[in-house]
Amino acid sequence: METEKILQDFKEGKITLEEAADFFKMEPYTDLGYAKIDNHRKIRQGYSEIIFCQGKNNEHLLEIFGKIYQNEGAVMGTRATKEQAELIISRYPMAKYDEVSGVICIDKEKELIGKICILTAGTADISVAEEAAKTAEFLGNRVERIYDVGVCGIHRLLSNMDRMEGARCIVAVAGMEGALASVIAGLVDIPVIAVPTSVGYGANFKGLSALLTMINSCANGVAVVNIDNGYGAGYMAATINRMGVYSE
Amino acid sequence: METEKILQDFKEGKITLEEAADFFKMEPYTDLGYAKIDNHRKIRQGYSEIIFCQGKNNEHLLEIFGKIYQNEGAVMGTRATKEQAELIISRYPMAKYDEVSGVICIDKEKELIGKICILTAGTADISVAEEAAKTAEFLGNRVERIYDVGVCGIHRLLSNMDRMEGARCIVAVAGMEGALASVIAGLVDIPVIAVPTSVGYGANFKGLSALLTMINSCANGVAVVNIDNGYGAGYMAATINRMGVYSE
Amino acid sequence: METEKILQDFKEGKITLEEAADFFKMEPYTDLGYAKIDNHRKIRQGYSEIIFCQGKNNEHLLEIFGKIYQNEGAVMGTRATKEQAELIISRYPMAKYDEVSGVICIDKEKELIGKICILTAGTADISVAEEAAKTAEFLGNRVERIYDVGVCGIHRLLSNMDRMEGARCIVAVAGMEGALASVIAGLVDIPVIAVPTSVGYGANFKGLSALLTMINSCANGVAVVNIDNGYGAGYMAATINRMGVYSE
Amino acid sequence: METEKILQDFKEGKITLEEAADFFKMEPYTDLGYAKIDNHRKIRQGYSEIIFCQGKNNEHLLEIFGKIYQNEGAVMGTRATKEQAELIISRYPMAKYDEVSGVICIDKEKELIGKICILTAGTADISVAEEAAKTAEFLGNRVERIYDVGVCGIHRLLSNMDRMEGARCIVAVAGMEGALASVIAGLVDIPVIAVPTSVGYGANFKGLSALLTMINSCANGVAVVNIDNGYGAGYMAATINRMGVYSE
Amino acid sequence: METEKILQDFKEGKITLEEAADFFKMEPYTDLGYAKIDNHRKIRQGYSEIIFCQGKNNEHLLEIFGKIYQNEGAVMGTRATKEQAELIISRYPMAKYDEVSGVICIDKEKELIGKICILTAGTADISVAEEAAKTAEFLGNRVERIYDVGVCGIHRLLSNMDRMEGARCIVAVAGMEGALASVIAGLVDIPVIAVPTSVGYGANFKGLSALLTMINSCANGVAVVNIDNGYGAGYMAATINRMGVYSE
Amino acid sequence: METEKILQDFKEGKITLEEAADFFKMEPYTDLGYAKIDNHRKIRQGYSEIIFCQGKNNEHLLEIFGKIYQNEGAVMGTRATKEQAELIISRYPMAKYDEVSGVICIDKEKELIGKICILTAGTADISVAEEAAKTAEFLGNRVERIYDVGVCGIHRLLSNMDRMEGARCIVAVAGMEGALASVIAGLVDIPVIAVPTSVGYGANFKGLSALLTMINSCANGVAVVNIDNGYGAGYMAATINRMGVYSE
Amino acid sequence: METEKILQDFKEGKITLEEAADFFKMEPYTDLGYAKIDNHRKIRQGYSEIIFCQGKNNEHLLEIFGKIYQNEGAVMGTRATKEQAELIISRYPMAKYDEVSGVICIDKEKELIGKICILTAGTADISVAEEAAKTAEFLGNRVERIYDVGVCGIHRLLSNMDRMEGARCIVAVAGMEGALASVIAGLVDIPVIAVPTSVGYGANFKGLSALLTMINSCANGVAVVNIDNGYGAGYMAATINRMGVYSE
Amino acid sequence: METEKILQDFKEGKITLEEAADFFKMEPYTDLGYAKIDNHRKIRQGYSEIIFCQGKNNEHLLEIFGKIYQNEGAVMGTRATKEQAELIISRYPMAKYDEVSGVICIDKEKELIGKICILTAGTADISVAEEAAKTAEFLGNRVERIYDVGVCGIHRLLSNMDRMEGARCIVAVAGMEGALASVIAGLVDIPVIAVPTSVGYGANFKGLSALLTMINSCANGVAVVNIDNGYGAGYMAATINRMGVYSE
Numbered sequence A, B, C, D, E, F, G, H: 001m002e003t004e005k006i007l008q009d010f011k012e013g014k015i016t017l018e019e020a021a022d023f024f025k026m027e028p029y030t031d032l033g034y035a036k037i038d039n040h041r042k043i044r045q046g047y048s049e050i051i052f053c054q055g056k057n058n059e060h061l062l063e064i065f066g067k068i069y070q071n072e073g074a075v076m077g078t079r080a081t082k083e084q085a086e087l088i089i090s091r092y093p094m095a096k097y098d099e100v101s102g103v104i105c106i107d108k109e110k111e112l113i114g115k116i117c118i119l120t121a122g123t124a125d126i127s128v129a130e131e132a133a134k135t136a137e138f139l140g141n142r143v144e145r146i147y148d149v150g151v152c153g154i155h156r157l158l159s160n161m162d163r164m165e166g167a168r169c170i171v172a173v174a175g176m177e178g179a180l181a182s183v184i185a186g187l188v189d190i191p192v193i194a195v196p197t198s199v200g201y202g203a204n205f206k207g208l209s210a211l212l213t214m215i216n217s218c219a220n221g222v223a224v225v226n227i228d229n230g231y232g233a234g235y236m237a238a239t240i241n242r243m244g245v246y247s248e
Helices: A003-011 A017-024 A041-045 A058-072 A082-091 A123-138 A180-185 A205-215 A230-247 B003-011 B017-024 B041-045 B058-072 B082-091 B123-138 B180-185 B205-215 B230-247 C003-011 C017-024 C041-045 C058-072 C082-091 C123-138 C180-185 C205-215 C230-247 D003-011 D017-024 D041-045 D058-072 D082-091 D123-138 D180-185 D205-215 D230-247 E003-011 E017-024 E041-045 E058-072 E082-091 E123-138 E180-185 E205-215 E230-247 F003-011 F017-024 F041-045 F058-072 F082-091 F123-138 F180-185 F205-215 F230-247 G003-011 G017-024 G041-045 G058-072 G082-091 G123-138 G180-185 G205-215 G230-247 H003-011 H017-024 H041-045 H058-072 H082-091 H123-138 H180-185 H205-215 H230-247
Strands: A075-078 A096-098 A103-106 A113-120 A141-146 A169-174 A192-196 A222-224 B075-078 B096-098 B103-106 B113-120 B141-146 B169-174 B192-196 B222-224 C075-078 C096-098 C103-106 C113-120 C141-146 C169-174 C192-196 C222-224 D075-078 D096-098 D103-106 D113-120 D141-146 D169-174 D192-196 D222-224 E075-078 E096-098 E103-106 E113-120 E141-146 E169-174 E192-196 E222-224 F075-078 F096-098 F103-106 F113-120 F141-146 F169-174 F192-196 F222-224 G075-078 G096-098 G103-106 G113-120 G141-146 G169-174 G192-196 G222-224 H075-078 H096-098 H103-106 H113-120 H141-146 H169-174 H192-196 H222-224
Touching: A003 G003, A058 A075, A058 A082, A075 A123, A082 A096, A082 A103, A103 A123, A113 A123, A113 A180, A113 A230, A123 A141, A123 A169, A123 A192, A123 A230, A141 A230, A169 A180, A169 A230, A180 A192, A180 A205, A180 A222, A192 A205, A192 A230, A205 A222, A205 B205, A222 H222, A222 H230, A230 H222, A230 H230, B003 E003, B058 B075, B058 B082, B075 B123, B082 B096, B082 B103, B103 B123, B113 B123, B113 B180, B113 B230, B123 B141, B123 B169, B123 B192, B123 B230, B141 B230, B169 B180, B169 B230, B180 B192, B180 B205, B180 B222, B192 B205, B192 B230, B205 B222, B222 C222, B222 C230, B230 C222, B230 C230, C003 H003, C058 C075, C058 C082, C075 C123, C082 C096, C082 C103, C103 C123, C113 C123, C113 C180, C113 C230, C123 C141, C123 C169, C123 C192, C123 C230, C141 C230, C169 C180, C169 C230, C180 C192, C180 C205, C180 C222, C192 C205, C192 C230, C205 C222, C205 D205, D003 F003, D058 D075, D058 D082, D075 D123, D082 D096, D082 D103, D103 D123, D113 D123, D113 D180, D113 D230, D123 D141, D123 D169, D123 D192, D123 D230, D141 D230, D169 D180, D169 D230, D180 D192, D180 D205, D180 D222, D192 D205, D192 D230, D205 D222, D222 E222, D222 E230, D230 E222, D230 E230, E058 E075, E058 E082, E075 E123, E082 E096, E082 E103, E103 E123, E113 E123, E113 E180, E113 E230, E123 E141, E123 E169, E123 E192, E123 E230, E141 E230, E169 E180, E169 E230, E180 E192, E180 E205, E180 E222, E192 E205, E192 E230, E205 E222, E205 G205, F058 F075, F058 F082, F075 F123, F082 F096, F082 F103, F103 F123, F113 F123, F113 F180, F113 F230, F123 F141, F123 F169, F123 F192, F123 F230, F141 F230, F169 F180, F169 F230, F180 F192, F180 F205, F180 F222, F192 F205, F192 F230, F205 F222, F205 H205, F222 G222, F222 G230, F230 G222, F230 G230, G058 G075, G058 G082, G075 G123, G082 G096, G082 G103, G103 G123, G113 G123, G113 G180, G113 G230, G123 G141, G123 G169, G123 G192, G123 G230, G141 G230, G169 G180, G169 G230, G180 G192, G180 G205, G180 G222, G192 G205, G192 G230, G205 G222, H058 H075, H058 H082, H075 H123, H082 H096, H082 H103, H103 H123, H113 H123, H113 H180, H113 H230, H123 H141, H123 H169, H123 H192, H123 H230, H141 H230, H169 H180, H169 H230, H180 H192, H180 H205, H180 H222, H192 H205, H192 H230, H205 H222
Parallel strands: A113 A141, A113 A169, A169 A192, A192 A222, B113 B141, B113 B169, B169 B192, B192 B222, C113 C141, C113 C169, C169 C192, C192 C222, D113 D141, D113 D169, D169 D192, D192 D222, E113 E141, E113 E169, E169 E192, E192 E222, F113 F141, F113 F169, F169 F192, F192 F222, G113 G141, G113 G169, G169 G192, G192 G222, H113 H141, H113 H169, H169 H192, H192 H222
Antiparallel strands: A075 A103, A096 A103, B075 B103, B096 B103, C075 C103, C096 C103, D075 D103, D096 D103, E075 E103, E096 E103, F075 F103, F096 F103, G075 G103, G096 G103, H075 H103, H096 H103
16 A cells, blocks of 8 residues: 555556556446446455345346356345345346345355354344344354343353354344343453344334443443344454454 | 212211311312422322422421421431431431432331342442332331342342342342343342433433333333432332232 | 252252253253243243244244143233234134234133232223233233223223222323323322323324333332333233232 | 505605605614614514523623613513622612522512413422413413422312412423323313423433423313423413403 | 312202212213213313324224214314215214315304414425314314415515404414424414424424424414324314403 | 615606505415415525425326416426326426436426536435436536445545536435535535435434434535435525526 | 646656655645644635634644644634633734634734625524634625524514625524524525524423424525534535635 | 363362352352452453442542452553542552543553554544553553544545554544544454544534444444443454454
């Protein structure tokens, strides 16, 4: 990222005017008119772009899905409806759709690294947890699922502690009062990514209650992502898990 | 409370016109002009009035305090400042003030009944817990204090479970994310009264966070009182504990 | 719950390694993969698990319903849609569905104990009240229903006071401004569980208004559960009523 | 207010150019630079301006107070601090200050008309109620004060019903859960102006709780003014009471 | 309402035991089980009950509608869906339904009294305004409709000022920023009842914006009812208008 | 706007009584009963009225659309559904509908002036941006669209800076965290109109998050319009752009 | 801003390596360690930096104030306390402090251009309005102040309309219900920058009420800045006014 | 953590009854009555307890500070007032106090590992950033401070990108609109911990604005801690950084 080096290389003819100019114009992207696909994200952030399907029209969705698949040999979309999934599969029959999480993807063979534990408080939180799990797996991480271990029956959590051994990051998914994140963070020595869900009724205010609980956690080593944002949690966990593995 | 009986008694001359009229005008009170002391509360609700000292001017406070002491032989005030306490003690030297909870009272000898457990998540919740404890004790209940057992170090709670044996009601006092209520409610078979406190910082929004957590509890057998309302929790717990005892 | 005793018993061969280990792993549960049925809840909390039907898929719902019925000889579900109810009844024809409250259950003959009064402010609050009533009855409590006695016509409440005689707990269900809880708590000497409902329009903000009213009650002996949470109120009331009865 | 008439009068010379122009420029005011005193408010609204003292600097306050006194022979200010009051009295010794309500005024002899009842739930609501009462009295209305009749001891309210006889408007002042407005509105056939106060603690959120309660009232004939806005309620009640009297 | 008089009458045999007892049990009502129709509301409040149709099931709606019509010879329901209206009309063909406001009623011939002006800011506020207008007319008041005079084109309001002459109360209905109430209140000397509507988009938060605007009005003589509560505003206005007329 | 001049003209007979009266009654409008079309808006504000189609019934929509088209020779409506658009086109076949933005219009040939840049953070913000763009174009302004340049890939924004050259106003449209407005405002020296959108999920609370972000912008030269209010932003930008051009 | 041109110039020796590198490193700043003064802001945005004094310690404030004064020959600070002002004046005696607005500055002689009108609803809004006025004047704009013209006495606003003639931008400053912005925007054809203030009490929630009112304005040509942000409004208005003038 | 192993060891006499019992009672703590110091936190979580000084009374603070220092040879407290700091230093003269962050500590010599970058948007965010920095350093991590690089002058951030090289975690501290977290997360491939601060004014609502911005970040790899919670961010960053290092 040394400006002087690029300039010197250019002056000395090692790189062309276009190459230098491109550099200073920063990372390139494919401009589809209605969208600008961020081609260099993999270089800049380590992972290529994942598609947020919700609200995209059919034509755009197919074009973007195809473009990325063509470039990367793998592609993943989140929040895909059943209709969107069927459309994609009719064009790309090797794509696989998971109805619980709304994830559709064409994946490559790869060895999964490290270990991320994904916990849910109840069964209703599973769709969010699966979005996190599938994101993390697509990004190359090994995932251990521990579901339905909420604090109203704490023995279920305690008797599963050994399954967390060796994990580099925990994702705690919970709605209602969202206390799971605090309890687990008090028991482990690795980072906990908390995901509030909109599960619950009445005064949960569509996840606000769980969000506030998690942000106010009295335990150390907890940070929070958006309500129902399984994707964001899976991505964050992957970033952390990768660090442990790459450093080994 | 049988309307016909009063009317029949009156017709038969067993009671006078005034007595009957008084009855239908419902319970009487002492009108001090600026306030109406509810003399019949003990008959109606089982306990006489407790004074909320905050914001009362000195003259009024002394008059009300004295009036109730004279009628009942015992009296208690909550949220008393040090200045108010000193004023009262200068007039009623037998009054005792507890600075932590802001409770001032003149109590009668009595045998404490049943058992109420009062838990706090942290040390900063103790002032609210003590308001609850002193209220419950003034109302004649035995109290067991179990402080600083918040969920970020859950072993502290688990190793104190045996101290809750025999209790008829639990009061769970917690600020920050307030998860204590859910965890304890999942472990016991008696009613849990949850008290959110304003302890915490940032997004706890003066106790709103803990309030929402407790109202959304995934555990059974939890009901909630106002933020920092130790008095209300102590009173509610007393009502429940009394029931168990009186029925014995 | 004496750790030393279990250990000593084990050393002396009174219990096997498995039995001891099981104990320390705490209460067991049935792991269905997608859910962990809390089998020991009855031991721990006095009542077995009640199913929250909302959002469960058909297969899971049937399996859980059947599992519990098989273990306990009785089973109850809340928030069941008409479709879910029909599905269950097609398999378990003895199950009974109440459309107003959304409760489905197979109940055992039993003598109902004590007395819980359930009040509503208006007719629109009845579905929540019935969830509370049916929960309390399933848990073995006698229930007295007093509906449509809101404060805008207070004579309707006052003229029903005698029906509350002998009750051990009151459940006050109200939407809109939710003032019923305060008024009734000022008139009785037993615990009042307040249930805010989402009934109303405009600035009731889906029950927030009634929730705040009840949490801020100026009357003693009121505690609050979540918006529209009839189940939670019925359960809490059962816990309190049971105490009075068991102590007798 | 007939445009054509003014124009015709002007054409016929009955009024001058300035008079006509003044009319169309609408109501005049005194421009003090930093403020524009609304001299014609009495003509337009029936009452002259009342001063909101809070935050005004000494010089401005004295000038405005004097100006209005000079024009009207009477003047009133609300939310005056003790310091402001002393300043004004040092200049206008006939001014009277009421510390409870923060009202300062120089009043004229006059016969008070009609009847407005002002109720409070507790003693802490009295300062707001007195602002309402003094405003209504300054505007020429007879006021009946009925304080400390909140719903947690409803017999206090019921036994004071006869004092409301003959009233043309009720002002209900209450903090905490603010249920007083609904209960009283269900018992009378005259308009109820509800004033939420910031009295309470915890989740009353500085009066928001009482405001929501009153806006969501299930009773007919209730309308609400701002939190702690005794002045606004007194003014509104005066407007209503006046109508009854003037029509007689 | 003189307790002593009833008692004396009873003692002297002028009234029977039942009559006296009935009185002290307060106002009677018809208990339909699921509802308690408040028969004495007309005596207590001057108007008989109006039905809130929303959410009522067909059977109940028809029974209540019929009961009141039979007692009073007139009946009105608000928030009736087209389906509910058709059902009622099939049974009571003389009932008339207004689709804009959702009001259904069978009215009696009567002379309308006084004058209430109902203003809207825009055309989208008309459905709420019509609910207010039809309520006021059913209760016997003359109504003047002045629609689409919002503040973004203030000349439309100013040029309609003369239509407000002689009115005893103004109802100002506005969504979005709801400024209409303040502007009109600054121009007239009669009470203004402000009705915030949920009309608008984005940050109007379903009427909260307009509600806050109206509650914070800088103008005198404004009081506010619930969001979209045309019925409440019409009722309140009727109460005020009636006072002016009855006093004449 | 000189009152005296009109009056003098009238006195001297230069204008008739009606003309003068009309003036003082302020700007006229066409009263359709259910609506008051503001005919003089063009004189007062420089642009004629644009129709907000949402919620208007068919008959009214057609009449208003026709009326304005007839007066102005051009007409535009926002938030039109596909059904409304088809209805209008069946009557006015020259009308054009854009489904993305919901804009329908009949436009006149005209030269577009100046330059307004409209940016979006993502592709989901395009519908709001197009409402802004089409409004600005209808009002006669040249628009440059720069879409999908959100801050999570800031190089996309930086590499498009030269396209903003010569612009007189920027409209920044963004949902989620809405940071685009701050970043662009720090890079340019012209006014930035920020439009928060409801795009996002979880804790964006339907656009509140982006609204708060933009209102709290640390950058200079940003002002904000309502959530999803593309029309308002386009109008505001037009007003600013026009100023630059007209002054040239 | 043409990347290629800079590169070509550098290759051809027209500019040095440092000059080229500096360019690509973007605009420079002075790094004081605790702060980075943005020296190139004038080039980038047209105005040099203005100091936000609040919370800065004395040493830092003096250093930054001096640094900018030295570079620019003029300097301005906002939100300065009296103590901060005295400190600065003791070092820079030519600095002038305005206590109402909290602005301190050393200004250069210059001709003020164009015209910005600044309106307030009440006298309590003047301090915010003066911050706007002084900011605009420091940035070289002519300002017309029109204070205390709120909507509760709309004739005060209407009779000042002629003073707005020739203005290029209006700043509308209002607290309480903040309706001023909508009313003025309906009457003029230039951009209106709305500034909500925290003036008011009760349910104004520290300016939230006025903010929502302004964001939801039904009038065209309104955009909003932060609560009490006079500086931001003055800056925005300057940017708009400048455009009109520079284009002339 | 294998239950069976402990039991077997005990049966075979390898460990005593007390040792086994202790294990099952979980981690021990020191019970000071008013507090329970979590001695085993280091074993469980990798770090010993850090003291939250705010609100602790002098006696307790000194005892806890001393206890931990004695056990660990190092101790740190956050949110210490100047008075608390002086008290501690008078007893432990080797303690060092940093007034900006409110951190007091006695540290051990140690080699700092890895690299954490801490960024602030403005100078007012520095106190929170320093709490994070000092926490991370106390826990053994190397910290790089990059302050005053907010998005309103984005070149300041871009020109400091090279200082982030080699970092394993970024802490982004920002108030106002808090956009810094999104921008930086779009540029790096390591986890970003976002800390909203209460810095700002008006509609920042004490940090809520920045919190929502960060939670809604459109960029990948961001998770959020509580408002002003520098300690929490420093701790979380340490946990992540440690992982990278320990794995090396």
